[in-house]
Amino acid sequence: MQGNQAIAEGAIYAGARFFAGYPITPSSEIADECAARLPKLGGMFLQMEDEMGSIAAVIGASLAGAKALTATSGPGFSLMQENLGLAVMGEVPCVVVDVQRSGPSTGLATKPAQSDIMQVRWGRHGDQSVIALCPATVRECFTLTVQAFNFAERFRVPVILMPDEIIAHMRENVVLPLAGEIEVIDRKAPGGTPAAYLPFKPDDDGVAPLAAYGGEYVFHVTSSMHGTDGYSNNDPANAAWRIRQLHEKIDRHRDEIVLTQSYYTDDMEVLIVTLGATTRAGRTAALEARTQGIKAGVLQLQTIWPFPDQEVAALGRRARTVVVPEMNFSGQVAGEVQKALGPGADIRRVNKFNGTIITPQDILDVMARPAGVKSERS
């Protein structure tokens, strides 16, 4: 099965019954699969007129009670950003798949990249927080899509699944989980009387219950700053509370949200921090390094945002050298690793930004350099 197909299967497993999207390489197979599957399940596939409309329809359907998703790539994801901000502001659960391809602009439209790390986190105007996950295998395409829906529903927040093109188009044998094997979480429904329902009044866990249009609860959602009742509210104290709450509902649950995998790290002296396709090159490089007497280990970031800074710090401080391979020029992940480890750490970047894959040898070459030699970007 292909990565993109596994994402569609994972979405259906999680209960998604609404897809709205616009065709774009290299994400189109997700739309194709949803178009084939959802109508049979009583759901809907809706091809919208553009990406702005796609994410808007997803948000509308979610407020009507659907688990909903869209899938796109860099250029389309850029177009979605403004409306994605509404999903943050209105606390609307939804999943956006951004299959990362090479840019800027149309770039190398069919080639892989990992250069949307910051677009995912900071692409929208205003101050806010989102959750982003990145799979490294076809099975993870499935499981992390289920997880993406769970986080979206649990925290009333858009979740971005950001596979690179390599993983999205890769085919692997995969045994899909049976029904019930992975937990599926649904949004918290309101419990009190309709008259007392406040759609933006958080419970003790920091998240407010969400009704659906058409049920007994009547409610307002707005892109404008609003109070707990969902009506516009320009009071500075309220605005400060809202902005803080949008961040804190994620921050206080970061241990639950941050997912990582580590390989061969018990005795490691060199740590390779990876995401997506670089996990595969990183694991091979680590095993190869061990045959040369270098004890290398791998920390795979499955959650990209909130950034796994504590996990990077815990392992990174035990290593003499930290290598960060990523398919972009500017070291978008390496910068975060630097923040987590502080000044003085021997952090080595491996950057590839020509649309080709990072190989184990690329990582080994950088690992073998003496400390203090600045790496050249290839």
Next chain:
Amino acid sequence: MSHATGLKYLKPGVLPHMWCSGCGIGGMLGALLRAFEELGYGNTDTVVVTGIGCTGKLDDYLVTNALHTTHGRALAYATGIKAFRPRLNVVVIMGDGDSVTIGGNHFIHAARRNIDLTAIVLNNLNYGMTGGQVSGTTPEWAVTSTTLYGNPEREFDICALAATAGANYVARSTPYHGWEMKELMKRALSKTGFSLVEVVSPCPTYFGRYNEMQETPEMLQWLGERALPVERYRSLAEAERKNYFPVGTLVDRDEADFNTRYDRIRARARQQ
């Protein structure tokens, strides 16, 4: 028999409203809420979707379900709501900027898709909220804050656009025609498929000031003189029509709406 007031859909204590004296939004909202009441709409089964601009402030006055969205995208949000929950009454209220300028693509595709939404467009011929800039419906040669020497571009005919794109119901009214406006809205709301009521109501604060209609009576007079019932308008010779625009029901047809068609798709998919 008592007349419908529509007051039960208004949030208590919100009046007087925020719109400028002479603006048609209040009258449009009054007509719409009376239409809701006469059709027996409930708050739970109704969602009002708005965009950005002067009309985009309207949701804050209502006690129905509401979704206040981004500029130009209201129809796309509403499409998601209606597509997933077809039994809801989904009403989208926009200005001329929202509907046919920044959001023109969603407008023509919602009409083409014939999704069962009711779009109410308050066409005030400019961008009021931002200070009276030219929009896609500002008449050719008219003066605005960004066309001080006249508008070099031609204006969209919103109704013609919806009709051509495939809407099931298209009507036009003005604040000069309060009772008829409500009746047209009732027909639009009752119609299955995409329906549009355009309410032509020049912005008195900006468009009016720049174009010699600053006082409300002047604006109403302008509307009264130019708006002709559609039958009369159509009876005019082509050359005479340019000084007038038609009001009333312009298109009324019953092609299958999107959700009905999609149910057929589900049935086909299940057979395969």
